[in-house]
Amino acid sequence: MALGAVSEMGYLAMRTRAYEESLQLATEVLGLRLTRDSGDRAYLAAADRHHELVYVKGDADGIDHIGLVAESAESLEVIRKKVEAGRFRIITRSPFEEAIGEGFAFVGPENYVFHIYTGMAGHRHGPASFGPDRYGHINIHPQDARAMKDFLVEFLGFKVSDVIGQNFAYFLRCNADHHGVAIIKGRGSLHHHAWQTQSIADLGRLGDRLFALGRRLIWGPVRHGAGHNIAAYYVEPNGTVVELYTDLEQIHDELRPPIEWSADDRTWFNRWGVYNGEDFRSHGAFPVELA
The missing domain is CATH 3.10.180.10 (2,3-Dihydroxybiphenyl 1,2-Dioxygenase, domain 1)
Structure with missing residues:
Protein backbone atom coordinates (compact mmCIF):
# COMPACT_ATOMS: atom_id res chain seq x y z
CA MET A 1 0.00 0.00 0.00
CA ALA A 121 17.23 -7.27 -8.78
CA GLY A 122 16.17 -10.18 -6.62
CA HIS A 123 18.74 -12.43 -5.02
CA ARG A 124 17.97 -15.91 -3.75
CA HIS A 125 19.83 -16.14 -0.44
CA GLY A 126 18.36 -19.47 0.63
CA PRO A 127 17.17 -20.46 4.12
CA ALA A 128 18.77 -18.83 7.15
CA SER A 129 19.14 -20.22 10.66
CA PHE A 130 18.42 -16.79 12.17
CA GLY A 131 18.05 -13.17 11.18
CA PRO A 132 15.43 -10.48 10.52
CA ASP A 133 12.71 -10.59 7.90
CA ARG A 134 13.53 -7.26 6.31
CA TYR A 135 14.90 -3.75 6.65
CA GLY A 136 12.25 -1.53 8.22
CA HIS A 137 13.14 2.07 9.04
CA ILE A 138 15.70 4.69 9.97
CA ASN A 139 15.86 7.28 12.73
CA ILE A 140 17.40 10.67 11.92
CA HIS A 141 18.27 13.42 14.42
CA PRO A 142 18.28 16.55 12.21
CA GLN A 143 19.02 19.97 13.60
CA ASP A 144 15.75 21.22 12.10
CA ALA A 145 13.19 18.47 12.65
CA ARG A 146 10.30 20.38 11.11
CA ALA A 147 12.21 21.17 7.91
CA MET A 148 13.16 17.50 7.47
CA LYS A 149 9.54 16.48 8.06
CA ASP A 150 8.29 19.04 5.53
CA PHE A 151 10.79 17.78 2.96
CA LEU A 152 9.70 14.15 3.33
CA VAL A 153 6.03 15.10 3.09
CA GLU A 154 6.20 17.66 0.27
CA PHE A 155 8.83 16.11 -1.99
CA LEU A 156 8.54 12.37 -1.32
CA GLY A 157 4.90 11.93 -0.26
CA PHE A 158 5.36 10.61 3.29
CA LYS A 159 2.51 10.96 5.78
CA VAL A 160 2.84 11.89 9.44
CA SER A 161 1.81 9.15 11.90
CA ASP A 162 2.79 10.73 15.24
CA VAL A 163 3.97 14.15 16.43
CA ILE A 164 5.95 14.63 19.65
CA GLY A 165 5.95 18.04 21.30
CA GLN A 166 6.40 21.31 19.42
CA ASN A 167 8.61 20.59 16.38
CA PHE A 168 10.61 18.05 18.39
CA ALA A 169 9.87 14.68 16.77
CA TYR A 170 7.85 13.21 13.91
CA PHE A 171 7.15 9.65 12.78
CA LEU A 172 6.46 9.35 9.05
CA ARG A 173 5.24 6.50 6.88
CA CYS A 174 5.28 5.69 3.16
CA ASN A 175 3.17 2.51 3.42
CA ALA A 176 1.30 0.61 6.14
CA ASP A 177 4.31 0.51 8.51
CA HIS A 178 3.83 3.11 11.26
CA HIS A 179 7.12 4.72 10.27
CA GLY A 180 9.78 4.37 7.64
CA VAL A 181 11.57 7.49 8.88
CA ALA A 182 11.51 8.72 12.47
CA ILE A 183 12.79 12.23 13.10
CA ILE A 184 13.93 13.55 16.47
CA LYS A 185 15.55 16.97 16.79
CA GLY A 186 19.27 16.58 17.45
CA ARG A 187 22.81 17.12 16.19
CA GLY A 188 22.24 16.22 12.53
CA SER A 189 23.18 12.52 12.75
CA LEU A 190 21.47 9.37 11.60
CA HIS A 191 20.94 7.51 14.86
CA HIS A 192 19.82 4.02 13.87
CA HIS A 193 18.65 1.63 11.20
CA ALA A 194 15.99 -0.93 12.12
CA TRP A 195 15.15 -4.50 11.09
CA GLN A 196 11.89 -6.41 11.55
CA THR A 197 11.79 -9.81 13.19
CA GLN A 198 9.06 -12.28 14.14
CA SER A 199 9.08 -12.46 17.91
CA ILE A 200 10.25 -10.80 21.10
CA ALA A 201 12.20 -14.01 21.69
CA ASP A 202 14.44 -13.03 18.77
CA LEU A 203 15.47 -9.92 20.70
CA GLY A 204 16.71 -12.11 23.54
CA ARG A 205 18.69 -14.26 21.12
CA LEU A 206 20.24 -11.11 19.67
CA GLY A 207 21.47 -10.24 23.17
CA ASP A 208 22.94 -13.73 23.52
CA ARG A 209 24.85 -13.48 20.24
CA LEU A 210 26.25 -10.09 21.24
CA PHE A 211 27.32 -11.46 24.62
CA ALA A 212 29.15 -14.35 22.91
CA LEU A 213 31.30 -11.76 21.11
CA GLY A 214 31.93 -9.74 24.27
CA ARG A 215 29.37 -7.06 23.40
CA ARG A 216 26.12 -5.87 24.96
CA LEU A 217 22.76 -4.43 24.08
CA ILE A 218 22.64 -0.73 24.94
CA TRP A 219 18.86 -0.77 25.52
CA GLY A 220 15.91 -3.12 25.47
CA PRO A 221 13.82 -5.02 25.05
CA VAL A 222 11.53 -1.99 25.42
CA ARG A 223 8.02 -1.14 24.24
CA HIS A 224 7.68 2.23 22.51
CA GLY A 225 4.46 4.22 22.65
CA ALA A 226 4.82 5.85 19.23
CA GLY A 227 4.66 2.90 16.84
CA HIS A 228 4.02 0.35 19.63
CA ASN A 229 7.04 -1.73 18.57
CA ILE A 230 9.11 -3.82 20.95
CA ALA A 231 12.79 -3.19 20.28
CA ALA A 232 16.38 -3.89 21.31
CA TYR A 233 19.47 -1.92 20.29
CA TYR A 234 23.22 -2.25 19.95
CA VAL A 235 25.98 0.03 18.61
CA GLU A 236 27.97 -0.91 15.54
CA PRO A 237 31.57 0.11 14.77
CA ASN A 238 30.80 3.26 12.76
CA GLY A 239 28.79 4.71 15.65
CA THR A 240 25.30 4.08 14.37
CA VAL A 241 22.82 2.01 16.35
CA VAL A 242 21.13 -1.14 15.06
CA GLU A 243 17.55 -1.86 16.13
CA LEU A 244 15.85 -5.23 15.97
CA TYR A 245 12.09 -4.87 16.47
CA THR A 246 8.77 -6.67 16.34
CA ASP A 247 5.07 -5.80 16.63
CA LEU A 248 5.21 -2.43 14.85
CA GLU A 249 1.83 -0.73 14.41
CA GLN A 250 0.32 -1.08 10.95
CA ILE A 251 -1.81 1.80 9.65
CA HIS A 252 -4.21 0.87 6.85
CA ASP A 253 -6.32 4.03 7.01
CA GLU A 254 -4.64 6.55 4.71
CA LEU A 255 -6.62 9.36 6.33
CA ARG A 256 -5.77 8.53 9.93
CA PRO A 257 -4.85 11.84 11.61
CA PRO A 258 -1.47 12.05 13.38
CA ILE A 259 -1.41 11.12 17.05
CA GLU A 260 -0.06 14.03 19.07
CA TRP A 261 2.02 13.49 22.21
CA SER A 262 2.94 16.06 24.81
CA ALA A 263 6.67 16.57 25.15
CA ASP A 264 6.23 15.79 28.85
CA ASP A 265 4.62 12.42 28.16
CA ARG A 266 7.67 10.17 27.88
CA THR A 267 5.59 7.05 27.23
CA TRP A 268 5.91 7.80 23.51
CA PHE A 269 9.53 6.72 24.01
CA ASN A 270 9.31 4.12 26.77
CA ARG A 271 6.16 2.40 28.04
CA TRP A 272 7.97 -0.13 30.22
CA GLY A 273 10.25 2.07 32.31
CA VAL A 274 11.44 5.56 33.17
CA TYR A 275 14.66 5.65 31.12
CA ASN A 276 14.72 8.95 29.17
CA GLY A 277 17.31 7.99 26.58
CA GLU A 278 19.71 10.94 26.59
CA ASP A 279 22.85 8.78 26.49
CA PHE A 280 21.10 6.47 24.00
CA ARG A 281 20.63 9.45 21.69
CA SER A 282 24.34 10.35 21.82
CA HIS A 283 25.17 7.68 19.23
CA GLY A 284 24.96 8.08 15.47
CA ALA A 285 26.88 8.97 12.31
CA PHE A 286 26.77 12.07 10.14
CA PRO A 287 26.30 12.29 6.38
CA VAL A 288 29.51 12.34 4.37
CA GLU A 289 30.05 14.80 1.54
CA LEU A 290 29.77 13.20 -1.88
CA ALA A 291 31.25 14.66 -5.05
Whole structure:
Protein backbone atom coordinates (compact mmCIF):
# COMPACT_ATOMS: atom_id res chain seq x y z
CA MET A 1 0.00 0.00 0.00
CA ALA A 2 1.82 3.08 -1.26
CA LEU A 3 0.74 6.42 0.17
CA GLY A 4 2.70 8.69 -2.16
CA ALA A 5 5.48 8.72 -4.70
CA VAL A 6 7.78 6.69 -2.41
CA SER A 7 6.35 3.27 -1.62
CA GLU A 8 9.08 1.54 0.38
CA MET A 9 12.26 2.01 2.38
CA GLY A 10 14.89 0.54 0.09
CA TYR A 11 18.31 0.38 1.72
CA LEU A 12 20.95 2.29 3.68
CA ALA A 13 24.55 2.80 2.57
CA MET A 14 27.19 3.68 5.19
CA ARG A 15 30.91 4.33 5.36
CA THR A 16 32.93 2.47 7.97
CA ARG A 17 36.57 2.41 9.00
CA ALA A 18 36.04 -1.02 10.60
CA TYR A 19 34.90 -2.79 7.45
CA GLU A 20 35.52 -6.43 8.42
CA GLU A 21 34.16 -5.92 11.95
CA SER A 22 31.02 -4.31 10.53
CA LEU A 23 30.47 -7.28 8.23
CA GLN A 24 31.02 -9.73 11.09
CA LEU A 25 28.37 -8.07 13.25
CA ALA A 26 25.92 -7.75 10.36
CA THR A 27 26.18 -11.44 9.47
CA GLU A 28 26.99 -13.22 12.74
CA VAL A 29 24.93 -11.07 15.13
CA LEU A 30 22.14 -9.43 13.15
CA GLY A 31 21.86 -12.32 10.69
CA LEU A 32 22.00 -10.57 7.31
CA ARG A 33 23.19 -12.51 4.26
CA LEU A 34 26.07 -11.29 2.13
CA THR A 35 25.22 -10.82 -1.54
CA ARG A 36 28.59 -9.58 -2.73
CA ASP A 37 31.82 -8.28 -1.21
CA SER A 38 34.27 -6.48 -3.50
CA GLY A 39 36.73 -5.86 -0.67
CA ASP A 40 35.75 -2.24 -0.20
CA ARG A 41 31.99 -2.39 -0.80
CA ALA A 42 29.66 -5.06 0.61
CA TYR A 43 25.99 -5.70 -0.15
CA LEU A 44 23.80 -7.41 2.46
CA ALA A 45 20.13 -8.26 2.80
CA ALA A 46 17.59 -10.05 4.96
CA ALA A 47 14.92 -10.41 2.28
CA ASP A 48 15.40 -12.05 -1.12
CA ARG A 49 16.75 -8.98 -2.86
CA HIS A 50 20.19 -7.79 -3.86
CA HIS A 51 20.71 -5.45 -0.91
CA GLU A 52 19.11 -3.66 2.00
CA LEU A 53 22.38 -2.52 3.58
CA VAL A 54 25.63 -1.41 1.93
CA TYR A 55 28.94 -0.97 3.74
CA VAL A 56 31.60 1.15 2.06
CA LYS A 57 35.18 0.95 3.35
CA GLY A 58 36.40 4.46 4.10
CA ASP A 59 38.81 6.63 6.03
CA ALA A 60 35.93 8.10 8.03
CA ASP A 61 32.66 6.78 9.42
CA GLY A 62 29.43 8.25 8.11
CA ILE A 63 26.20 7.96 6.18
CA ASP A 64 26.80 7.59 2.44
CA HIS A 65 23.20 7.70 1.18
CA ILE A 66 19.62 6.60 1.78
CA GLY A 67 17.84 4.48 -0.83
CA LEU A 68 14.07 4.90 -1.28
CA VAL A 69 11.82 3.00 -3.69
CA ALA A 70 9.53 4.98 -6.00
CA GLU A 71 6.16 3.35 -6.62
CA SER A 72 6.54 3.51 -10.40
CA ALA A 73 8.54 5.11 -13.21
CA GLU A 74 5.91 7.86 -13.27
CA SER A 75 6.38 8.46 -9.53
CA LEU A 76 10.14 8.60 -10.03
CA GLU A 77 9.68 11.33 -12.63
CA VAL A 78 7.31 13.26 -10.35
CA ILE A 79 9.94 13.25 -7.58
CA ARG A 80 12.68 14.24 -10.01
CA LYS A 81 10.72 17.27 -11.21
CA LYS A 82 9.95 18.36 -7.63
CA VAL A 83 13.61 18.01 -6.67
CA GLU A 84 14.69 20.07 -9.66
CA ALA A 85 12.08 22.75 -8.89
CA GLY A 86 13.28 22.80 -5.27
CA ARG A 87 16.85 23.42 -6.53
CA PHE A 88 18.35 20.47 -4.70
CA ARG A 89 21.71 19.42 -6.15
CA ILE A 90 21.40 16.29 -8.28
CA ILE A 91 24.51 14.09 -8.02
CA THR A 92 23.61 11.58 -10.71
CA ARG A 93 20.71 10.96 -13.05
CA SER A 94 21.45 7.24 -13.26
CA PRO A 95 21.33 4.48 -10.62
CA PHE A 96 23.71 5.01 -7.72
CA GLU A 97 24.27 1.31 -6.98
CA GLU A 98 24.38 -1.96 -8.88
CA ALA A 99 21.33 -4.21 -9.44
CA ILE A 100 18.96 -1.24 -9.79
CA GLY A 101 16.89 -0.47 -12.87
CA GLU A 102 16.34 3.28 -12.93
CA GLY A 103 17.04 6.06 -10.46
CA PHE A 104 18.74 9.31 -9.53
CA ALA A 105 20.43 10.77 -6.45
CA PHE A 106 20.42 14.22 -4.93
CA VAL A 107 21.55 16.10 -1.83
CA GLY A 108 18.61 16.83 0.48
CA PRO A 109 18.28 18.72 3.77
CA GLU A 110 21.30 18.76 6.09
CA ASN A 111 23.49 17.11 3.43
CA TYR A 112 21.71 13.76 3.41
CA VAL A 113 21.95 12.10 0.01
CA PHE A 114 18.80 10.36 -1.22
CA HIS A 115 18.82 7.76 -3.99
CA ILE A 116 15.31 7.38 -5.45
CA TYR A 117 14.90 4.36 -7.69
CA THR A 118 12.60 1.74 -9.17
CA GLY A 119 13.36 -1.92 -9.55
CA MET A 120 16.05 -3.86 -7.70
CA ALA A 121 17.23 -7.27 -8.78
CA GLY A 122 16.17 -10.18 -6.62
CA HIS A 123 18.74 -12.43 -5.02
CA ARG A 124 17.97 -15.91 -3.75
CA HIS A 125 19.83 -16.14 -0.44
CA GLY A 126 18.36 -19.47 0.63
CA PRO A 127 17.17 -20.46 4.12
CA ALA A 128 18.77 -18.83 7.15
CA SER A 129 19.14 -20.22 10.66
CA PHE A 130 18.42 -16.79 12.17
CA GLY A 131 18.05 -13.17 11.18
CA PRO A 132 15.43 -10.48 10.52
CA ASP A 133 12.71 -10.59 7.90
CA ARG A 134 13.53 -7.26 6.31
CA TYR A 135 14.90 -3.75 6.65
CA GLY A 136 12.25 -1.53 8.22
CA HIS A 137 13.14 2.07 9.04
CA ILE A 138 15.70 4.69 9.97
CA ASN A 139 15.86 7.28 12.73
CA ILE A 140 17.40 10.67 11.92
CA HIS A 141 18.27 13.42 14.42
CA PRO A 142 18.28 16.55 12.21
CA GLN A 143 19.02 19.97 13.60
CA ASP A 144 15.75 21.22 12.10
CA ALA A 145 13.19 18.47 12.65
CA ARG A 146 10.30 20.38 11.11
CA ALA A 147 12.21 21.17 7.91
CA MET A 148 13.16 17.50 7.47
CA LYS A 149 9.54 16.48 8.06
CA ASP A 150 8.29 19.04 5.53
CA PHE A 151 10.79 17.78 2.96
CA LEU A 152 9.70 14.15 3.33
CA VAL A 153 6.03 15.10 3.09
CA GLU A 154 6.20 17.66 0.27
CA PHE A 155 8.83 16.11 -1.99
CA LEU A 156 8.54 12.37 -1.32
CA GLY A 157 4.90 11.93 -0.26
CA PHE A 158 5.36 10.61 3.29
CA LYS A 159 2.51 10.96 5.78
CA VAL A 160 2.84 11.89 9.44
CA SER A 161 1.81 9.15 11.90
CA ASP A 162 2.79 10.73 15.24
CA VAL A 163 3.97 14.15 16.43
CA ILE A 164 5.95 14.63 19.65
CA GLY A 165 5.95 18.04 21.30
CA GLN A 166 6.40 21.31 19.42
CA ASN A 167 8.61 20.59 16.38
CA PHE A 168 10.61 18.05 18.39
CA ALA A 169 9.87 14.68 16.77
CA TYR A 170 7.85 13.21 13.91
CA PHE A 171 7.15 9.65 12.78
CA LEU A 172 6.46 9.35 9.05
CA ARG A 173 5.24 6.50 6.88
CA CYS A 174 5.28 5.69 3.16
CA ASN A 175 3.17 2.51 3.42
CA ALA A 176 1.30 0.61 6.14
CA ASP A 177 4.31 0.51 8.51
CA HIS A 178 3.83 3.11 11.26
CA HIS A 179 7.12 4.72 10.27
CA GLY A 180 9.78 4.37 7.64
CA VAL A 181 11.57 7.49 8.88
CA ALA A 182 11.51 8.72 12.47
CA ILE A 183 12.79 12.23 13.10
CA ILE A 184 13.93 13.55 16.47
CA LYS A 185 15.55 16.97 16.79
CA GLY A 186 19.27 16.58 17.45
CA ARG A 187 22.81 17.12 16.19
CA GLY A 188 22.24 16.22 12.53
CA SER A 189 23.18 12.52 12.75
CA LEU A 190 21.47 9.37 11.60
CA HIS A 191 20.94 7.51 14.86
CA HIS A 192 19.82 4.02 13.87
CA HIS A 193 18.65 1.63 11.20
CA ALA A 194 15.99 -0.93 12.12
CA TRP A 195 15.15 -4.50 11.09
CA GLN A 196 11.89 -6.41 11.55
CA THR A 197 11.79 -9.81 13.19
CA GLN A 198 9.06 -12.28 14.14
CA SER A 199 9.08 -12.46 17.91
CA ILE A 200 10.25 -10.80 21.10
CA ALA A 201 12.20 -14.01 21.69
CA ASP A 202 14.44 -13.03 18.77
CA LEU A 203 15.47 -9.92 20.70
CA GLY A 204 16.71 -12.11 23.54
CA ARG A 205 18.69 -14.26 21.12
CA LEU A 206 20.24 -11.11 19.67
CA GLY A 207 21.47 -10.24 23.17
CA ASP A 208 22.94 -13.73 23.52
CA ARG A 209 24.85 -13.48 20.24
CA LEU A 210 26.25 -10.09 21.24
CA PHE A 211 27.32 -11.46 24.62
CA ALA A 212 29.15 -14.35 22.91
CA LEU A 213 31.30 -11.76 21.11
CA GLY A 214 31.93 -9.74 24.27
CA ARG A 215 29.37 -7.06 23.40
CA ARG A 216 26.12 -5.87 24.96
CA LEU A 217 22.76 -4.43 24.08
CA ILE A 218 22.64 -0.73 24.94
CA TRP A 219 18.86 -0.77 25.52
CA GLY A 220 15.91 -3.12 25.47
CA PRO A 221 13.82 -5.02 25.05
CA VAL A 222 11.53 -1.99 25.42
CA ARG A 223 8.02 -1.14 24.24
CA HIS A 224 7.68 2.23 22.51
CA GLY A 225 4.46 4.22 22.65
CA ALA A 226 4.82 5.85 19.23
CA GLY A 227 4.66 2.90 16.84
CA HIS A 228 4.02 0.35 19.63
CA ASN A 229 7.04 -1.73 18.57
CA ILE A 230 9.11 -3.82 20.95
CA ALA A 231 12.79 -3.19 20.28
CA ALA A 232 16.38 -3.89 21.31
CA TYR A 233 19.47 -1.92 20.29
CA TYR A 234 23.22 -2.25 19.95
CA VAL A 235 25.98 0.03 18.61
CA GLU A 236 27.97 -0.91 15.54
CA PRO A 237 31.57 0.11 14.77
CA ASN A 238 30.80 3.26 12.76
CA GLY A 239 28.79 4.71 15.65
CA THR A 240 25.30 4.08 14.37
CA VAL A 241 22.82 2.01 16.35
CA VAL A 242 21.13 -1.14 15.06
CA GLU A 243 17.55 -1.86 16.13
CA LEU A 244 15.85 -5.23 15.97
CA TYR A 245 12.09 -4.87 16.47
CA THR A 246 8.77 -6.67 16.34
CA ASP A 247 5.07 -5.80 16.63
CA LEU A 248 5.21 -2.43 14.85
CA GLU A 249 1.83 -0.73 14.41
CA GLN A 250 0.32 -1.08 10.95
CA ILE A 251 -1.81 1.80 9.65
CA HIS A 252 -4.21 0.87 6.85
CA ASP A 253 -6.32 4.03 7.01
CA GLU A 254 -4.64 6.55 4.71
CA LEU A 255 -6.62 9.36 6.33
CA ARG A 256 -5.77 8.53 9.93
CA PRO A 257 -4.85 11.84 11.61
CA PRO A 258 -1.47 12.05 13.38
CA ILE A 259 -1.41 11.12 17.05
CA GLU A 260 -0.06 14.03 19.07
CA TRP A 261 2.02 13.49 22.21
CA SER A 262 2.94 16.06 24.81
CA ALA A 263 6.67 16.57 25.15
CA ASP A 264 6.23 15.79 28.85
CA ASP A 265 4.62 12.42 28.16
CA ARG A 266 7.67 10.17 27.88
CA THR A 267 5.59 7.05 27.23
CA TRP A 268 5.91 7.80 23.51
CA PHE A 269 9.53 6.72 24.01
CA ASN A 270 9.31 4.12 26.77
CA ARG A 271 6.16 2.40 28.04
CA TRP A 272 7.97 -0.13 30.22
CA GLY A 273 10.25 2.07 32.31
CA VAL A 274 11.44 5.56 33.17
CA TYR A 275 14.66 5.65 31.12
CA ASN A 276 14.72 8.95 29.17
CA GLY A 277 17.31 7.99 26.58
CA GLU A 278 19.71 10.94 26.59
CA ASP A 279 22.85 8.78 26.49
CA PHE A 280 21.10 6.47 24.00
CA ARG A 281 20.63 9.45 21.69
CA SER A 282 24.34 10.35 21.82
CA HIS A 283 25.17 7.68 19.23
CA GLY A 284 24.96 8.08 15.47
CA ALA A 285 26.88 8.97 12.31
CA PHE A 286 26.77 12.07 10.14
CA PRO A 287 26.30 12.29 6.38
CA VAL A 288 29.51 12.34 4.37
CA GLU A 289 30.05 14.80 1.54
CA LEU A 290 29.77 13.20 -1.88
CA ALA A 291 31.25 14.66 -5.05
